[in-house]
Amino acid sequence: MGKLKAFILEADHTLRSGQSGVRLFVKTQRGKSLRFYDFSLEPYFFVKPRGDLDKTKAQAEKLSVYSQHGAIKPKRVEEAEKNWRGKKVRLLKILCFKANDVPVLREELRSVGELFEHDIPYTRRYLVDKRITPTGLAQIEANGLLIENISSIASEKNPSLRKMAVDIETYNPSGIPDALRDPCLMVGFAGDSADGVFSYSKKFSFDKVKAFKTEKEMLEAICGLLREQQTDLVCTYNGDVFDLPYMQARAKKLGADFRMGRDDSAVRSKRQGLRVVSRLGGRLHYDVFPVVSFLNFIGTIRVPRLTLEKVYEEILGGKKLDVKKLDIWKTWDEGTTKELDFLAEYCLNDAVACLRLANHFLHLQLELSKLVGLPLVEVSRATASQLVESLLLRRAFERNELVPNKPSSEEIRGREENPIQGAFVKTPPAGVYENIAVLDFKSLYPSIIISHNIDVTTVGCDCCSEKEAFVSPQGHKFCAKRKGIIPETLGFVLDERFKLKSEMKKLSKDSAEYKALDARQWGLKILANSFYGYLLYARSRWYSRKGGEATTAWARQYIHETIAKAENAGFRVLYADTDSLFLEYPKGGEEKINAFKKSVNDVLPERMELELEDFYPRGVFVAKKQESRGAKKKYALINKEGKIKIRGFELVRRDWSRIARHTQREVLEILLKEGSLGKAVELVRKTIADLKAGSVPLEDCVIYTQLRKKVGSYEIQSPEVAAVIHARKSGLKIPENSVVGYVITRDGRSISEKARVAEQAENYDADYYVNNQVLPAVLKLLGALGFDEESIKTKGSQTSLLGSW
DNA sequence: GCGAGCAGCGTACCT
DNA sequence: ACAGGTACGCTGCTCGCG
Numbered sequence: 001m002g003k004l005k006a007f008i009l010e011a012d013h014t015l016r017s018g019q020s021g022v023r024l025f026v027k028t029q030r031g032k033s034l035r036f037y038d039f040s041l042e043p044y045f046f047v048k049p050r051g052d053l054d055k056t057k058a059q060a061e062k063l064s065v066y067s068q069h070g071a072i073k074p075k076r077v078e079e080a081e082k083n084w085r086g087k088k089v090r091l092l093k094i095l096c097f098k099a100n101d102v103p104v105l106r107e108e109l110r111s112v113g114e115l116f117e118h119d120i121p122y123t124r125r126y127l128v129d130k131r132i133t134p135t136g137l138a139q140i141e142a143n144g145l146l147i148e149n150i151s152s153i154a155s156e157k158n159p160s161l162r163k164m165a166v167d168i169e170t171y172n173p174s175g176i177p178d179a180l181r182d183p184c185l186m187v188g189f190a191g192d193s194a195d196g197v198f199s200y201s202k203k204f205s206f207d208k209v210k211a212f213k214t215e216k217e218m219l220e221a222i223c224g225l226l227r228e229q230q231t232d233l234v235c236t237y238n239g240d241v242f243d244l245p246y247m248q249a250r251a252k253k254l255g256a257d258f259r260m261g262r263d264d265s266a267v268r269s270k271r272q273g274l275r276v277v278s279r280l281g282g283r284l285h286y287d288v289f290p291v292v293s294f295l296n297f298i299g300t301i302r303v304p305r306l307t308l309e310k311v312y313e314e315i316l317g318g319k320k321l322d323v324k325k326l327d328i329w330k331t332w333d334e335g336t337t338k339e340l341d342f343l344a345e346y347c348l349n350d351a352v353a354c355l356r357l358a359n360h361f362l363h364l365q366l367e368l369s370k371l372v373g374l375p376l377v378e379v380s381r382a383t384a385s386q387l388v389e390s391l392l393l394r395r396a397f398e399r400n401e402l403v404p405n406k407p408s409s410e411e412i413r414g415r416e417e418n419p420i421q422g423a424f425v426k427t428p429p430a431g432v433y434e435n436i437a438v439l440d441f442k443s444l445y446p447s448i449i450i451s452h453n454i455d456v457t458t459v460g461c462d463c464c465s466e467k468e469a470f471v472s473p474q475g476h477k478f479c480a481k482r483k484g485i486i487p488e489t490l491g492f493v494l495d496e497r498f499k500l501k502s503e504m505k506k507l508s509k510d511s512a513e514y515k516a517l518d519a520r521q522w523g524l525k526i527l528a529n530s531f532y533g534y535l536l537y538a539r540s541r542w543y544s545r546k547g548g549e550a551t552t553a554w555a556r557q558y559i560h561e562t563i564a565k566a567e568n569a570g571f572r573v574l575y576a577d578t579d580s581l582f583l584e585y586p587k588g589g590e591e592k593i594n595a596f597k598k599s600v601n602d603v604l605p606e607r608m609e610l611e612l613e614d615f616y617p618r619g620v621f622v623a624k625k626q627e628s629r630g631a632k633k634k635y636a637l638i639n640k641e642g643k644i645k646i647r648g649f650e651l652v653r654r655d656w657s658r659i660a661r662h663t664q665r666e667v668l669e670i671l672l673k674e675g676s677l678g679k680a681v682e683l684v685r686k687t688i689a690d691l692k693a694g695s696v697p698l699e700d701c702v703i704y705t706q707l708r709k710k711v712g713s714y715e716i717q718s719p720e721v722a723a724v725i726h727a728r729k730s731g732l733k734i735p736e737n738s739v740v741g742y743v744i745t746r747d748g749r750s751i752s753e754k755a756r757v758a759e760q761a762e763n764y765d766a767d768y769y770v771n772n773q774v775l776p777a778v779l780k781l782l783g784a785l786g787f788d789e790e791s792i793k794t795k796g797s798q799t800s801l802l803g804s805w
Numbered sequence: 806g807c808g809a810g811c812a813g814c815g816t817a818c819c820t
Numbered sequence: 821a822c823a824g825g826t827a828c829g830c831t832g833c834t835c836g837c838g
Contacts (some may be wrong), residue, residue, distance in 0.1 A: 532821025
């Protein structure tokens with residue numbers, strides 16, 4: 001075997017005769033899975049001596065720390081030079097035998113100098129220093145040493161991975177199953193060339209079910225299946241926290257031979273930061289839940305509740321079988337064959353949904369992996385800051401720049417306690433308007449950061465005069481001669497995305513090539529939008545308060561100037577938020593808007609651009625509660641194709657009941673499509689009557705809220721907290737930090753007293769849903785048409801709206 | 806002792 | 821565990837009134 005090209009999938013830390021190395025899990029282009037070992041990178045960190053370099057070097061070389069395993073010493077000490085804040089600095093590079101020696105030796109050297117790059121995990125260090133980008137192609141030599149990475153950053157190819165989605169059902173008589181007591185009942189699986197359900201002891205007639213004698217045999221069969229299918233990618237939905245550790249715990253209890261890893265290892269569940277990650281040796285565990293949760297957080301997708309059911313429905317438009325989770329144990333104990341079949345079908349259904357979701361997001365994840373250089377397993381669980389940091393870590397190495405240290409907890413607190421001034425938001429006038437043009441600045445913050453070279457390494461440089469440098473509105477100076485790492489990297493991200501976009505225009509939308517490029521540009525968009533946040537993220541290594549202040553100050557300046565220009569051009573500026581403006585224009589005046597846009601772009605810096613988002617024949621802004629001026633961040637628009645864009649209204653919030661959201665949506669649609677009340681009043685009246693008659697289904701009254709703190713730590717007993725406390729008293733298990741659904745019932749005096757978790761609610765308080773949900777949601781919309789609450793209640797035919805009052 | 810008014814808590818949204 | 825800006829419901833307190 002000479003040289004070999006293979007995709008690098010994962011790297012683990014490993015030890016051989018007291019020396020750190022990595023174990024690489026790779027996949028050849030022909031689809032063969034292989035492992036390689038590389039011990040050629042010594043763990044290291046830097047010390048910037050406070051005193052004399054040579055003296056400190058001699059001191060470091062003599063260093064020896066006694067531990068129970070013998071003396072820990074540096075393997076070697078070298079001199080090094082790195083760039084730091086635009087200047088070259090001399091450093092000592094302390095090379096170690098083992099990664100674990102780094103934290104020991106650095107503590108001994110803390111007193112003689114400033115430490116750098118001492119907290120970068122060894123495998124990460126390895127991938128950066130060896131210039132290897134997972135999940136890309138690399139060239140490997142026969143002896144197992146990796147010599148070069150051959151996938152360019154614009155890599156085209158992806159490894160072909162054999163996938164298998166897995167989903168379990170468990171016995172749960174007390175609500176939440178306990179692995180020490182409650183068995184795993186079924187394992188559903190769905191892969192490229194196999195799907196079905198493994199269960200045990202019961203009789204099934206569903207032909208996809210294979211029933212083993214015991215739970216132990218069932219669990220062992222799953223491992224056999226993965227081996228037989230040569231699965232590379234095990235897909236789950238929250239398998240990090242639930243399915244994988246649960247199966248492993250059951251297997252341990254039952255003494256099953258349970259080795260899901262390709263290297264016959266067990267599931268390894270470890271806390272990583274705030275969450276648990278479950279890994280499988282030699283196979284990639286790809287958990288779709290953190291992916292969905294990340295995309296929902298950054299606003300790429302909008303799903304109010306991240307259950308597999310809801311996400312599948314929202315993202316892929318698929319309907320899934322529904323089973324009452326709390327009744328699974330009953331079905332198991334007493335169910336007929338037909339009922340057990342249904343449970344199995346549901347279980348398989350979950351696995352299929354999981355596989356489809358896994359596939360749907362896989363291209364994005366692979367592209368992100370190649371872009372930032374993190375393995376798929378890490379990238380799929382990464383936060384926005386980790387993606388940015390990973391990219392910057394690589395760029396810093398290429399620029400021979402010292403990586404800034406993580407902030408201390410005092411620094412973090414200081415940063416958190418001192419937020420900067422952010423974006424400008426204009427108060428809109430409440431009302432219904434016709435002919436609205438929405439314009440926005442394309443990638444406003446990124447383009448400002450690039451255009452003005454905003455970075456922690458360029459702020460307040462001493463090489464530029466006041467005239468040469470970029471000076472922000474509040475006087476922060478940024479170097480104009482030496483490009484900062486953030487503007488440079490961000491510039492690359494934006495350029496790359498621009499190139500892809502123009503390439504995509506030449507392709508047919510349903511070609512595989514288009515889809516591949518689309519996933520890549522999506523990844524680049526996510527990255528571009530994450531840099532500004534990272535600049536001001538309290539735990540950021542490249543934090544820059546002045547950089548953040550300058551970015552928002554310039555943004556405010558640009559939007560204010562543009563508003564003034566629009567007004568001078570004769571448009572009424574209805575609304576503006578951060579980078580967008582809403583202009584009212586005369587009927588048929590679309591060309592005037594285009595001319596205005598051009599006049600703005602003519603004088604903007606090269607990187608910046610004002611774009612037309614769309615023309616809207618009608619739109620509505622509502623008044624603030626108890627006030628006549630318009631509310632910010634709440635509006636609805638309808639475009640020429642009849643498509644409605646809604647922002648901020650109760651109907652987009654999960655902490656409003658469906659009955660209120662639904663009614664508000666209907667009223668809004670009537671208003672936008674017809675511009676009048678008529679039908680809307682009728683609809684509201686009917687809804688109120690239904691509520692009073694008790695004919696509204698209870699599920700339409702459920703309000704969802706996440707408890708973001710521990711239940712015991714609340715100062716105020718809000719309805720959701722009271723509902724959970726009540727539920728726990730009656731033995732219902734509700735996990736901390738979960739999204740709870742509750743209903744306001746008739747049982748109690750205050751709203752909190754009346755609140756019950758959805759599972760326990762048996763009735764609803766019609767008055768509450770009329771007065772506190774439906775009416776507040778619709779009255780403001782009706783108010784936008786000139787009706788205030790009083791006139792609706794007292795005048796003419798509108799009286800009937802509240803007829804039964 | 807009681808209701809009105811208000812501040813502050815807390816969540817979810819927008820860009 | 822990405823930023824700041826914003827709306828708004830609800831609780832629980834204060835205050836004025838009697």
